Amino acid sequence: MNGTFDLGAIGAGLAFADSLAGLEAALAAGGLAATAVVQAPPGTGKTTLVPPLLANRLLANVAARSKLVGKGVVVTQPRRVAVRAAARRLADLDGSRLGDRVGYTVRGERRAGPATLVEFVTPGILLRRLLADPGLEAAGAVILDEVHERGLETDLLLGMLAEVRQLRGDLTLVAMSATVDAPRFAALIGDHDGVGPAPVVDSPSALHPLDVEWSPAPVPRLDGRGVTRGFLDHVADTAAAAHSQSTAGTDSLVFVPGAREVTLVAARVRGRAGPGTEVLELHGQAGPAEQDRAVSGxxxxDRPRIIVSTDLAESSLTVPGVRLVIDSGLTREPRRDASRGMSGLVTVSCSRASAEQRAGRAARQGPGKVVRCYDQRSYAAAPAHVTPEIMVADLTAAALILACWGSPGGQGLTFPDSPPGPAMEEAAELLRELGAVGPDGFATAFGRILAGIPADPRLARALLDGGGAVGHRTAAETVAAVSGDQRATGADLVSLIKTLRNGTGPAARRWSEDVRRMEDIARQEGSRMGRSLFAVPVPGAEAVGAVVALAFPDRVARRVAGEGPERYLLSSGTRAGLPAGSGLSGHEWLAVAEVSRAQGRDAAGTGAVIRGAAPISSDTAEAAARHLLTDTLEARFSQGRVTARRERRLGAIPLGSTPVRPSVEEGRAAVARALESEGLDTIGWSTAAENLRRRLALLRRELGDPWPDVSEPALLARLDTWLRPELEALAGGAATSAIDLTEPLRRLLPWPAAARLVNWHPNGWRCPAVRR
Structure with a gap:
């Protein structure tokens, strides 16, 4: 049919071409609202072939043509790099110009138009489209790719789109996975009217023989500061040596956990491999041209290539021509530490499933080899599958999306894994404090505005509130820097922003685009509270810190006196250290944007390291976190006397302590606390009082009532009965040296039985020698 994709030409040489007929049949059985799960290993061509197949299906359905005019196929990819690469590849194979029949949209960039039949997007883009158009009327089909990676936004889409299908009778939904967990997703997206799970379409593995070699490093892979430099050197040396020994013309793919490690390993490989080999870097911060070069055949x-990559190339991207894989066995995953109020990415061993996918990249086009830079014991100890992000990540942004969707906390939606209750409750409470959700859990009008800003809700709120205090431009620059991919050297956000302002690389350009977009949002929505948060104008040197403090008042930090220039106490109570050599060392106050678990030198011995911060003054700290300010009088009973001090705190941070005279009520409470924790020995027993107490205890034991119980618990339970006058005296400032417990004990004597005390238990007696 005119205008359809030529699947024969597009699928030439792709393993998934053999599965197209099975997928067509499965979709035909489901009608316009069909569902299916495609299970195929990376590199088989499912991302290239399934979208045009669905587009052809929409075009060919003559009966529904009038309803489908202008409706295309939306395909999610978990990363921006993968979105661009998939769109360019399909457009190239189709022979059309990128942005016409095949397009893409990522944050800050869109190449698509009215004629676009297949559009690749990130999950975040599709989530925001759903919030703006809950029926997703512009789409005839949605494909969720790489669902096995268990990204938080993709999990949300699985639940939300399953609900959309119940409202629409003409939306096709396909989930694609590279692992064997397809039946789980089939049950999730299948027909909820009793028809059963979605059909699963498998693709035969295209793997050729694979040789596995183990090459553990003589040094640890990780220490308290992250990936060790010695291990990265080992990975680079192993890659250079293995590449030199491989078949002439072989391309190699090296997996390391992050962009920093990519740069370090690539630099060392260049020095080892020689001019006959091209060394390329592939990660999210690389420029589009460099990314295209790495994923192109x-x-x-052309010279043989060594591509050093993050897990981008694990399943999201196919790198043609690879016959050799060098695997560090490490990856970055989000983690949330609720007790310390920290969240972020941590470096961990990759799952066994990820290790197998990485290895498989070497055997797609012929016999291959994988060299694992760790031992078999470490492989066996790794988790079987990746940890779902929904189980370990900060859920604030997700909770806001669900509140805007009309399903607070995910109520009524089905996800592959339900979000943890405590984490979701914590997120909901934070959103209530921001004014983003109401008491009923549903999003407020302000919350919907925050949901439309491509940043964490706390940063979105700071963008709007901070604009009035520091200017819309500065607020936008700060939020864009904190929410971006760049890591601040020495944790110094001010220096990072200066570098980005003056930079010309892809990271700087992407940041500038984010700044422009966020500045427009801040100006359109107006400053909500920013003009009233600070009593005086914020100095320019503190502008960045002021915005960060507005976003994260629980991370305002003060240097701990007497413990060096790098140790800080956060208002949340967490102690954290600056990285060694940070230019922020010695500042009295910091606004912290990111803090994560760490040990060793970078954490200054605190167990947590500050990854991004900016200096502020005490006035700015108190203004931004004013709801954490407390002014309390604390009375204590110690060393025999009641004393009191007035304490000012910003959360857990002490601001000042002044001695004051306590009131009688405060003194009485202090004495009661001391007696409860330390007992009556706090006051002390005189010899006479101890003697009387022992006599009464004996009578109680031998005769019972009416003689009183003078054990410690019994006496403490009846303080008002026998010790009230003395307690009042102590509360008023009297010293314990002026208190004798003998007379108070006599108040417990039972009358008239007390008259016989000397008979039942005399203090002494006269002996024949007339001595007492």
Whole structure:
């Protein structure tokens, strides 16, 4: 049919071409609202072939043509790099110009138009479209790719789109996975009217023989500061040596956990591999041209390549021509530490499933080899599958999306894994404090505005509130820097922003685009509270810190006196250290944007390290976190006397302590606390009082009532009965040296039985020698 995709030409040489007929049949059985799960290993061509197949299906359905005019296929990819690469590849194979029949949209960039039939997007883009158009009327089909990666936003889409299908009778939904967990997703997206789970379409593995070699490093992979430099050197040396020994013309793919490690390993490989090998970097911060170069096939006359990559190339991207894989066995995953109020990415061993996918990249086009830079014991100890992000990540943004969707906490939606209750409750409470949700849990009008800003809700709130205090431009620059991919050297956000302002690379350009977009949002929505938060104008040197403090008042930090220039106490109560050599060392106050678990030198011995911060003054700290300010009088009973001090705190941070005279009520409470924790020995027993107490205890034991119980618990339970006058004296400032417990004990004597005390238990007697 005119305008359809030529699947024969597009699928030439792709393993998934053999599964197209099975997928067509499965979709045909489901009608316009069909569902299916595609299970195929990375590199088989499912991302290239399934979208145009669905587009052809929409175009060919003549009966529904009038309803489908203008409706295309939306395909999610978990990363921006993968979105661009998938769109470019399909457009190239289709012979069309990128942005016409095949397009893409990522944050800050869109190449698509009215004629676009297949559009690749990130999950975040599709989530925001759903909030703006809950029926997703512009789409005829949605494909969720790489669902096995268990990204938080993709999990949310699985639940929300399953609900959309119940409202629409003409939306096709396909989930694609590279692992064997397909039946789970089939049950999740299948027909909820009793028809059963979605059909699963498998693709035969395209793997050729694979040789596995183990090459553990002589040094640890990780220490308290992250990936060790010695291990990265081992990975680089192993890659260079293995590449030199491989078949002539072989391309190699090296997996390391993050962009920093990519740069370090690539630099060392260049020094080892020689001029006959091209070394490329592939990660989210690389420029589009460099990314395209890495994921494109090697042309005639091109040098053999070593591509050093993050897990981008694990399943989201296919790197053609690879026959050798070098695997560090490490990855970055989000983690949330509720007790310390920290969240962020941590470096951990990759799952066994991820290790197998990485290894499989070497055997897609012929016999291959994987060299694992760790031992078999570490492989066996790794988790079987990746940890779902919904189980370990900060859920604030997710909770806001669900509140805007009309399902607070995910009520009524089905996810692959339900979000943890405590984490969701904590997120909901934070959103209530921000004014983003109401008491009923549903989003407020302000919450919907925050949900439309591509940043954490706390940063979105700071963007709007901070604009009036520091200017919309500065607020936008700060929020864009904190929410971006760049890591601040020495944790110094001010220096990072200066570098980005003056930079010309892809990271700087992407940041500038984010700044422009966020500045427009801040100006359109207006400053909500920013003009009233600070009593005096914020100095320019503190502008960045002021915005960060507005976003994260629980992370305002003060240097701990007497413990060095790098140790800080956060208002949440967490102690954290600056990285060694940070230019922020010695500042009295910091506004902290990111803090994560760490040990060793970078944490200054605190167990947590500050990753991003900016200096502020005490006035700015108190203004931004004013709801954490407390002014309390604390009375204590110690060393025989009641004393009191007035304490000012910003959360857990002490601001000042002044001695004051306590009131009688405060003194009485202090004495009661001391007696409860330390007992009556706090006051002390005189010899006479101890003697009387022992006599009464004996009579109680031998005769019972009416003689009183003078054990410690019994006496403490009846303080008002026998010790009230003395307690009042102590509360008023009297010293314990002026208190004798003998007379108070006599108040417990039972009358008239007390008259016989000397008979039942005399203090002494006269002996024949007339001595007492």
């Amino acid at each position: 090697r042309g005639p006359g």
